[in-house]
Structures are given as structure tokens and as C-alpha cells.
Amino acid sequence: MVIPPEIEELGQFYDIEMSAGEFLAHNGHLIPFLREMAPVLARYFPDCPLRLHLERDPETGYETKLWAHAMWSHSENWRAASEILDRFHREWFFQNGHGIHHRMAVDFEFTPSKSEAA
Numbered sequence: 001m002v003i004p005p006e007i008e009e010l011g012q013f014y015d016i017e018m019s020a021g022e023f024l025a026h027n028g029h030l031i032p033f034l035r036e037m038a039p040v041l042a043r044y045f046p047d048c049p050l051r052l053h054l055e056r057d058p059e060t061g062y063e064t065k066l067w068a069h070a071m072w073s074h075s076e077n078w079r080a081a082s083e084i085l086d087r088f089h090r091e092w093f094f095q096n097g098h099g100i101h102h103r104m105a106v107d108f109e110f111t112p113s114k115s116e117a118a
Helices: 005-010 018-026 028-044 075-096
Strands: 014-016 050-056 064-072 104-110
Touching: 005 014, 005 018, 005 028, 014 018, 018 028, 018 050, 018 064, 028 050, 028 064, 028 075, 028 104, 064 075, 075 104
Parallel strands: 014 050, 064 104
Antiparallel strands: 050 064
16 A cells, blocks of 8 residues: 555654554545644653554444554553543643544553563
């Protein structure tokens, strides 16, 4: 599959799984929002890589949803990540993401730090 340039451009901000790229090729209306959201999410989660991937919507069990994850590596402080995410949702996502909540979501995902992985 040839990746459209606007999706390739998102690779500056996100690690994009192949299935997420294919999803975006069919849901191009999300691309400007993701472009706008990336620096904002990075301010809330500095030093956390951002990733886009697809999951089944846990609420419906059958719809596919695009997820943007901040890859959190501070296992001892997962509560802080949860509080940051709540603040991001209240202060930015819910105010700017009108009409897209049914197609995408934002969360954090725990990933071991290099010292924890060793």
C-alpha cells in the first residue's frame, strides 16, 4: 500500500502501526485533528513517545477505533499518568474533538523503561 503524504507526515509525531495507517487512509478527516493534537499531547506527556494503533472498541465489542497512546515508562507513578490524561481530556480533547470521539480515543500505555526492561 502506498502511504499518502499526509499520513507519512504524521510519522514525525507518532509511531503509526500499519493498520492505523490504513484506517487513516479511509478516515482522512482525522488527520488534521491528529496533526493539531500531537504537540498538545506531547506537552502533557513530555518525553513519552506517541503511538497510533487500532483496537476493537471495548464499549461495542465490534467497532474499530483509532487509539493515540502516550507511551508512559514510569511504572511507579501510573497514577500521575492517569491524572495527566484526565487533565488533557478536560482541558483539550473534549473541547476540540467534537465529532471524532466515536472514531478515536486517547490514552496512555505503560511501557517498561530501559532500566526496568533489563
